[in-house]
Amino acid sequence: MDAKGKFKLNGTKRNCAYVKNNVAENLCGISKKVRNKCKVTCDTCPAGMKVNEAEEEDTEFECTLYHVQGLAVDNSTHAGHGNVMKAIKCVDEKHDHDSYSLEDIPEDFDISFQSGKTKLTVSNQAVTQDMEHGNVINLKDRIATFVHESQDERNRFIADREGIQSLLIVRVTFYNGGTLEQPSVTGDQISTQVFNNLSRYSTCSRGKLSFVPASGNGINGGVMTIKVNSNMSDMVWNDAEQLVTDFMNNIGIAWNTYDFTSYVFPESVNFGGNGGLAYIDYYLSMFWNSQIMYKYMILHELGHNLGHNHSGDNAGGEYADETGMMGVGHANGCFNAAKSWYFGWYADRAKSITPASSSWSGELVPVNDYLNGSIQSDQQVVVQVTGVGETDLYLMFNRVEGVIDGKASINDRVTVISQDQDKGYSHQLSSLGVNQEHRSNNWEGKGKGLVVKVCSVEVGSHPCNARVIAYIETGNNDPSCCIENIWAKFVTKSGDTKNCNWLANQKEKNMSSARNHCNRPGYGGLPPASETCCETCQFNWA
Ligand SMILES: [Zn+2]
Numbered sequence: 001m002d003a004k005g006k007f008k009l010n011g012t013k014r015n016c017a018y019v020k021n022n023v024a025e026n027l028c029g030i031s032k033k034v035r036n037k038c039k040v041t042c043d044t045c046p047a048g049m050k051v052n053e054a055e056e057e058d059t060e061f062e063c064t065l066y067h068v069q070g071l072a073v074d075n076s077t078h079a080g081h082g083n084v085m086k087a088i089k090c091v092d093e094k095h096d097h098d099s100y101s102l103e104d105i106p107e108d109f110d111i112s113f114q115s116g117k118t119k120l121t122v123s124n125q126a127v128t129q130d131m132e133h134g135n136v137i138n139l140k141d142r143i144a145t146f147v148h149e150s151q152d153e154r155n156r157f158i159a160d161r162e163g164i165q166s167l168l169i170v171r172v173t174f175y176n177g178g179t180l181e182q183p184s185v186t187g188d189q190i191s192t193q194v195f196n197n198l199s200r201y202s203t204c205s206r207g208k209l210s211f212v213p214a215s216g217n218g219i220n221g222g223v224m225t226i227k228v229n230s231n232m233s234d235m236v237w238n239d240a241e242q243l244v245t246d247f248m249n250n251i252g253i254a255w256n257t258y259d260f261t262s263y264v265f266p267e268s269v270n271f272g273g274n275g276g277l278a279y280i281d282y283y284l285s286m287f288w289n290s291q292i293m294y295k296y297m298i299l300h301e302l303g304h305n306l307g308h309n310h311s312g313d314n315a316g317g318e319y320a321d322e323t324g325m326m327g328v329g330h331a332n333g334c335f336n337a338a339k340s341w342y343f344g345w346y347a348d349r350a351k352s353i354t355p356a357s358s359s360w361s362g363e364l365v366p367v368n369d370y371l372n373g374s375i376q377s378d379q380q381v382v383v384q385v386t387g388v389g390e391t392d393l394y395l396m397f398n399r400v401e402g403v404i405d406g407k408a409s410i411n412d413r414v415t416v417i418s419q420d421q422d423k424g425y426s427h428q429l430s431s432l433g434v435n436q437e438h439r440s441n442n443w444e445g446k447g448k449g450l451v452v453k454v455c456s457v458e459v460g461s462h463p464c465n466a467r468v469i470a471y472i473e474t475g476n477n478d479p480s481c482c483i484e485n486i487w488a489k490f491v492t493k494s495g496d497t498k499n500c501n502w503l504a505n506q507k508e509k510n511m512s513s514a515r516n517h518c519n520r521p522g523y524g525g526l527p528p529a530s531e532t533c534c535e536t537c538q539f540n541w542a
Contacts, residue, residue: 060123063090063100063137066282067115069304070274074294085274090120090137091282096249100127101238104140115423116281116307134238161209161306161343165259168214169194169292171225172244172265176233181266182225185290190264191221197295197331198302203403204334205345206371211302214258226251233268237277240269241286259283260305264292278304281423295331308339311417311426321428322407323398323415332405334367337382337394338419338426346370346381354386356444359471359479359538364414366399369463376463385452385470387444391420393429395452397466399459414454414466433457435481448472455481477518482534490532491524492517500533507536515539 070085088105092098100122120137128136169190173182183190195213202210213222228247232240244263248255255261260283265271267289275291278284278301285301292298303325311327312318321327324336340346349370353360363379370381385393394417400406410431416438419426430438430452437453455467471479486501498517507514518537522528530537 060121061092061095062119062121063092063098064116065090065113065118065120067280067309068277069280069310070272070277071297071300072273073275073288074291074297085272085277089279090122091279097245097255098135099238099242099245100135100137103136103138106139115279134236134242160259162205162345163209165209165211166214166257167194167198167211167222167260167262167302168219168258169223169262169264170244170248171223172228172232172240172263172269173225174228174230174232174266176231176268180227181233181268183264183266183289185264185293187220187223187225190292191223193293194262194298195222197298200295200299200332200334201302203371204367205343208345209343211260216257232265234270236270237265237272237274237286240265241284255283260285260302262287262292262298262301265289276301278302280304280309281307296325296329299325299331300329303335303339306343307423308335308342309423309425311336311339311428313428318425321415321417321426322410323396323417323428326426327428328407330406332403334404336426336428337396337415337417338392340367340382340396341384341394342422349375349379349381350384351380351382352384352386353470355450355470355472356387356446359469361467361469361479363465363467364395364397365463365465366397366401366404368399368402368404369465371403372462374462379463379465383468383470385450387450389444390440390450391418393418393440393452394426395468395470397457397464398431399464401464412457412459412466414452414468416452443472446472448474451478453481477515477530477537477539479538480534482531484533484535488532489526490517490522490529491526493520493523495524497524500529500536503529503533504536511539 066089068087068089088102090100090102092100122137126138128138171183171187171190173180175181191213195211198211213219215222218224226244226247228243230243232243241263263284263286265286265288269288271277271288275288275294276297277286282305285305287297287301308326310318311321311324313320319327321336322329324333324339326339327336334340335343341350346367349365351362362383364383365375365379365381367381369375375381381396383395385395395414396417397414398406398410398412400408400411412433414432415428416430416432417426417428432438432452432454434454434457437451440450442448443450449472450470451473452468452470455469457466458464467481469479469481484500486504487499489497489499491497503514503517506517514536518530518533520528522531526532
């Protein structure tokens with residue numbers, strides 16, 4: 001293994017392999033620390049030779065923590081694959097993007113850190129090399145490390161979710177003995193397929209986010225093929241990743257020229273069963289052999305780069321949400337309600353509601369009808385439901401039509417998705433058809449339930465829509481799905497025939513009188529006022 005250090009000798013960055021190879025040449029001027037780190041002794045040094053303390057490395061460095069998510073190998077055009085691997089890595093962005101795995105993570109280490117935001121200050125003593133994981137930060141000795149949140153120094157790699165994004169694809173090759181190993185797909189094939197697949201981002205966002213091929217020396221159609229001077233056969237992905245990053249640094253790659261980068265490795269690199277790996281809210285994704293060619297794979301992994309985490313449900317696990325690319329998405333789908341909210345692509349038809357303050361009634365329109373422009377000004381694509389102390393809920397009307405493909409099981413249904421923050425996991429709580437409702441008990445801890453109910457679904461003409469109500473149930477004149485005709489009649493207790501328009505006027509003049517009419521049974525063979533004048537008889541609408 002090409003063990004890597006973080007130190008300079010005579011002003012040049014060197015690694016442990018260099019030190020080991022040069023011990024015989026009496027390169028003993030290196031510090032004791034470096035010798036310890038590289039596990040070399042200076043037995044061959046001339047007696048009395050002094051350690052050159054000027055070559056002491058920095059005693060600590062700072063790195064940014066990232067979640068890295070892996071997706072199982074995909075051999076279909078769209079996936080329903082489980083998670084193979086999760087890792088936490090720390091990237092030293094100031095030093096050539098050196099990337100470290102974490103080991104011996106203490107139980108009290110807060111793994112809910114924010115990917116791409118939380119920084120770790122690491123003593124060099126905590127750094128080792130490991131045959132399996134490459135560069136490792138060992139957290140066993142907590143004295144050596146501490147964590148702090150970087151609120152305003154968000155690093156430059158935080159992904160933009162709108163605009164034109166350039167993608168550099170690095171196709172990695174190397175010699176294994178006399179054999180050149182390379183991914184089974186050519187640079188041209190990768191370029192054509194990947195950028196064609198990525199046009200889905202442009203489709204889903206109606207052109208707000210698009211990926212274009214990176215350009216520059218040695219880059220064709222966004223793809224650069226490199227030949228690494230190490231045999232990566234059977235090498236674990238962590239090491240392979242670092243070698244490629246080093247290679248790119250050595251050829252003087254200007255990272256800030258490109259928005260996103262994907263490494264594509266030959267089949268013999270050990271990906272541990274993953275087809276793709278991606279950092280959350282960072283520029284880098286990695287693919288095993290031809291896996292980058294699968295649409296769901298590239299869309300999902302770049303979804304991670306764009307800051308999103310997975311979407312499951314409470315029964316089926318981490319990927320079970322079928323309504324978007326971060327769950328068991330369909331390759332020609334878009335993103336679920338929560339991810340759509342945070343992407344912000346439909347912000348002009350997105351609404352936040354607080355049912356504890358005021359009930360809501362409105363129409364949800366599927367993404368397809370947003371994209372084709374048929375949505376009306378009073379309709380929404382995504383609704384956020386908030387409550388004090390509650391995890392936010394997100395509502396969307398899923399319809400498989402036009403440019404939106406998807407599973408039949410979610411067609412023409414309103415999904416209720418929970419997600420507590422941007423970059424958090426989301427869960428599909430309910431998938432509702434007409435007259436079905438979702439209930440969240442003890443909303444805001446006040447003993448009453450939140451109800452989200454689908455009143456109707458109209459798909460005969462555009463815009464298709466689902467009418468939805470959301471309210472806190474009180475058990476007394478709760479909002480209902482009805483739409484009243486103001487001229488519909490009912491009979492009062494005293495035998496007078498009145499209509500809903502009259503009752504609405506009465507409500508303005510004398511609330512308690514109107515309430516009495518609504519609470520009475522039907523007279524004269526007609527239904528009660530509460531049924532006929534169902535909207536007027538709702539007293540907790542705001
Ligand atoms: Zn994933």
